[in-house]
Amino acid sequence: MRxxxxxxxxxxxxxxxxxxxxxxxxxxxxxxxxxxxxxxPPGLTEAQLExxxxxxxxxxxxxxLATDRETLAAFVVACDLVRQCREYLARDGxxxxxxxGVKESAASRALARHAALALRYGAExxxxxxxxxxxxxxxxxxxxxFDDD
Numbered sequence: 001m002r003x004x005x006x007x008x009x010x011x012x013x014x015x016x017x018x019x020x021x022x023x024x025x026x027x028x029x030x031x032x033x034x035x036x037x038x039x040x041p042p043g044l045t046e047a048q049l050e051x052x053x054x055x056x057x058x059x060x061x062x063x064x065l066a067t068d069r070e071t072l073a074a075f076v077v078a079c080d081l082v083r084q085c086r087e088y089l090a091r092d093g094x095x096x097x098x099x100x101g102v103k104e105s106a107a108s109r110a111l112a113r114h115a116a117l118a119l120r121y122g123a124e125x126x127x128x129x130x131x132x133x134x135x136x137x138x139x140x141x142x143x144x145x146f147d148d149d
Contacts, residue, residue, distance in 0.1 A: 035066035041073050047083070051076045055127065063126055075121035078114045085111035 012018040040052045055072065056064060064072060088107040096105045123131040 036062075037064040037066055037069060037072070040076075041069060044073065044076065045080065048076045048080045051079055055125075059125075059127070068125060071121055071124055075118060075125060075127070078118035078121060081114040082111060082118055085114065 009018065009023050012023055037056060040049060044052060052072065055076065085107045089105070089111065092105065092107070094105055094108045095102050097103075119128065122128045125131075
C-alpha cells in the first residue's frame, strides 16, 4: 500500500479541500442522497443513551449522518467506559500491590486504551477541538419562494 488512503469527495467538500482538477469524475453524493442520523442502535445502556443524545444535540446540523451511526455508538461506548474506569480508579486507586511489588491496576490500563479510542472516534466525527475547524457542513439550500410547488 502506497501513501495515505484516498478520502471520499464528500470529505473534501466538508473540509473545504475539494479541487476540481484532482477530484473531478469521482462519485459525489448530493445532500439529498445522504440520510440524516436516525436513532441510536439497540444495546446501549441508559448512560450511553444519555451521551448519545448529548453529542447528537451538540453536533452542528448535518455533521452526523446515518453512515456515522456505528462510529458514534462506538465513541459513546468508549466515553462511557472511560467514565467507569475513572470512577473505579477514584474508589480503588491506580496502583495495586501483589507478591512481586506494586503494579499499575487493570483499570488504569483500560482507561488509557478507551480514552485513546474515544479520542480517535471523536476526531473521525469532528467532535474534538483539533478536528472541529476542519469540519465544514454544507448549509441546506433555502427554498425559492418563486418556485411552483
